[in-house]
Amino acid sequence: MKMNGARIMLECLKKEGVDTIFGYPGGTVINLYDALFDFKEIHHILPRHEQAGTHAADGYARATGRVGVVIATSGPGATNTVTGIATAYMDSIPMVIITGQVPTPLIGNDAFQEVDIIGITRPCTKHSFLIRDVKDIALTMKKAFYIARSGRPGPVLVDFPKDIQIAQSEFDYPETVEIRGYKPNLSGHPRQVEKAVAMILESHRPVMYVGGGTVLSDSAEPLTELARTLTLPVTTTLMGLGSFPESDELSLGMLGMHGSYCANMAMSNSDLIIAVGARFDDRVTGKLSTFAPHAKIIHIDVDPTSIKKNVPVDLPIVGDVKDVLLKMIKQTDKNKEKLAGFVAALTPWHSDITAWKEKHPLGYKQSSTIIKPQFVIQKLRELSDDDAIISTDVGQHQMWTAQFFQFNKPRTLLTSGGLGTMGYGLPAAMGAQAAFPNRQIISICGDGGVQMNIQEMATLVQNRLPVKIVILNNNFLGMVRQWQELFFDKRYSSTCMELPIDYIKLADAYGAKGFLATKPGDVESVIKQGFEEKGPVIMEFMVAREEKVLPMVPAGASLNEMVLNA
């Protein structure tokens, strides 16, 4: 049966198991939207801005592990997705972005609403395609989804000209796909695995440094098993939070610029770092020349470019985290007789770590009059469901969430780490809620960033997506203010939000509920009221305005040169 290109596109999405998409109509996707009108198998959510739609697809992908899909029209619709694409690219999130394009004969003519979106997004996509023939749609989409989700995941953009949407063809979806130049190496080399386990068994001060690759490959289980069998202390990056239960004694919490004292001390004193799907970001390593000076490094990563990019590596293992961890578990099993001795010999290392934990635990000064932001985060943990999903925006509140929420399950933290995109939190939560209508989805935002996609309140209310929005209101662009306080003599240039917003009225305007807490005694009741509401809510907490995120490794300092209280 012949059908038009627009319909073929939807059939492709269905074949890929897509059930929910986000998108915004316009001239060059009007045919696609016409096909969508009676295509019941795909649920379409209309955000109020294409950037938000892209973050929503990203949040959907992070929460589920599936490929997020977003549609935008050509020109301004397409350019509005760019921040969302770059955000997903930096954190390796699988996504397919379908942009309308002017009809093929007009491409290059500066036609109405024409932009070279492939050119614009080339540096922030894993790959991109321009469909030039209706017969190519199926194979292109098969490739797009395969590239987006395999190996190191990432966003793939498909530019879809209007005339191709109109043209007719048969629909025939390929079962398999073969791309000559793309063969991600998923299987870790057995010899390298053997060497890795041998290196671990010879080490005395090992640390597992666990990153987003562990979440992306759904490897929390084998990771936890291996760490517990070998009693290896585990620290995670911001992106790795949740892949190892922070409630476990072996957990050191997050490392890096705002990491825990014990995690950064453990890295600085370690003799063997086992990096698992982590990319030695500068927020993590601090000054490179003094990073982990005593440690050998084993680096497990599916992307060879991540290995030896920033630090020299003693044992690289290219492969999928899950594959490698499972092999390491087997290999450890083969060395059972050495295990007891190894674990016993770690006792001094474990006591060093306990001493660091006790010396400077994460903390803050409680107040009876002003709400401390960290206190709100702790209360949220206490009062929320075990499997609640948390999204954050970017800033101080993001770091307090990372430090104080205690993440125990993978895919329960959605946060923009690599790009640090303000405006991410609310729409990402929206995407997660669309995927899991019955789970508790909490979006923790600052008063600055929440305004960057606040229009999505409308989408939440319209689609009955009961996201719980938490605003930690310090009436400052707090993270920048903190830097100004510490490094610019308290010259608060353009970081004070001069105009207070009445968020309760704002919630009301969108048809949602708002609750306000101004003193510590309000915190618990506001959270409880918010959680009890059936629909979306804003919970606003007026928090200590000049609270700082600590500890902090100043930019350019070594990991063990933390500012603990300033």
Place this chain on the structure above:
Amino acid sequence: MQHTISVIVENDFGVLSRVATLFSGRGFNIDSLTVAPTNEEGLSRMTIVTRGDDQILEQINKQLNKLIDVLKVLDFTDGSAIERELALIKVAAEDDARAEVLRVVDIFRAKIIDVTPKSYTIEATGNPLKIDGILELLRPLGLKEVVRTGAVAIGRGAKGWNG
């Protein structure tokens, strides 16, 4: 150190700009770049001459390999490949200089491909160092225009790039 890298790519739309974007976006140097189709349908071959320390060259290699359209990256470390470049050189040649130009052309086994009373146009091929050499000798006589293709390279021995 200077390195010559051959990259076998799928002849897809935009592949050249993907490679160029990679180099500019990551701050890698390109001294020269050539590209043309190969004997195999649908494949092109780029030859890129670049510079950097070992760590940078390793990244260049890995990053090129990561591009979906790239089938193979051949890094020719010194001696493993034969390199050639073509140059078209327009040089001023009047009076005594005319004989001098012809002598240089002869020494470098180059060819005169166009003649006017005031100039010669020369075609020279060879290793890029040889092209540098002939230009060195012609420069004092007055170079009017120089067009170089950039190096192309092929591995030594009986095997082709894919066996």
